[in-house]
Amino acid sequence: MEYSAPKSTCLLCKSEFTRRGIGRHLTSCLKKYTPKTKNSLHRKYCFLSVQAVSDPDYFLYLLVAQDAIVEDLDDYLRKIWLECCGHMSSFSYGRWGEELPLTTKIRELCRRGEPLNYMYDFGSTTELWIKIYREVACSLEIGEEIILLARNAEPIVPCDVCGKYPAKHICKECQWDGNGWLCDKCATTHECGDEMFLPVVNSPRTGVCVYTGAEEKERPLPKSLKASLAGKKKTAKILKIK
Ligand SMILES: [Zn+2]
Numbered sequence: 001m002e003y004s005a006p007k008s009t010c011l012l013c014k015s016e017f018t019r020r021g022i023g024r025h026l027t028s029c030l031k032k033y034t035p036k037t038k039n040s041l042h043r044k045y046c047f048l049s050v051q052a053v054s055d056p057d058y059f060l061y062l063l064v065a066q067d068a069i070v071e072d073l074d075d076y077l078r079k080i081w082l083e084c085c086g087h088m089s090s091f092s093y094g095r096w097g098e099e100l101p102l103t104t105k106i107r108e109l110c111r112r113g114e115p116l117n118y119m120y121d122f123g124s125t126t127e128l129w130i131k132i133y134r135e136v137a138c139s140l141e142i143g144e145e146i147i148l149l150a151r152n153a154e155p156i157v158p159c160d161v162c163g164k165y166p167a168k169h170i171c172k173e174c175q176w177d178g179n180g181w182l183c184d185k186c187a188t189t190h191e192c193g194d195e196m197f198l199p200v201v202n203s204p205r206t207g208v209c210v211y212t213g214a215e216e217k218e219r220p221l222p223k224s225l226k227a228s229l230a231g232k233k234k235t236a237k238i239l240k241i242k
Pocket residue numbers: 010011012013014015025026029
């Protein structure tokens with residue numbers, strides 16, 4: 001299917017990047033925004049990216065506390081991207097590797113640094129690829145287990161029928177024949193009826209099983225993620241010169 005993928009925003013500095021550029025940007029941006037000093041109240045985080053295997057234009061960049069466990073990541077992925085009816089899921093190193101126990105510490109993944117494969121639902125599977133950036137660890141004041149740093153902007157998929165407007169509904173029957181992604185207008189005259197529709201949502205599980213979107217809204221970034229003082233001073237100086 002032809003579609004356009006708009007640029008995605010780095011939630012730290014609010015700049016926009018393409019899929020290919022945002023990972024590299026985040027690794028450097030994160031250095032500016034994390035505190036240089038740490039104390040006993042800090043928690044270590046691991047930086048990782050999650051991509052849909054079927055379509056890498058769906059991605060997430062996350063900081064995950066190293067003392068959290070794989071089950072916390074599973075919960076998070078379900079909430080933001082996947083959960084429709086409580087299907088089974090699994091994590092493994094590589095596609096055919098041994099399944100990881102849900103109690104595995106994130107610290108362990110970080111130490112090993114190997115990419116992980118994740119599957120949700122062993123029937124209509126949504127498969128994800130998790131990359132660990134070992135070299136980018138950071139310490140933040142104790143806060144949430146998982147912090148979202150960037151996610152893909154929603155791809156704009158044109159309606160299969162008119163090709164003019166963005167699709168908003170997916171007909172569960174017709175999507176397999178290549179004419180099930182429908183705009184609001186074309187949906188009203190679609191013969192299958194709206195009980196066959198699923199909404200188009202920003203998730204690799206859109207149109208799958210009975211998925212209708214995320215359970216909860218994205219949370220704001222924690223206060224401990226701020227531009228370091230040095231960075232701020234520099235900006236101030238430049239402004240004075242002007
Ligand atoms: Zn940034």
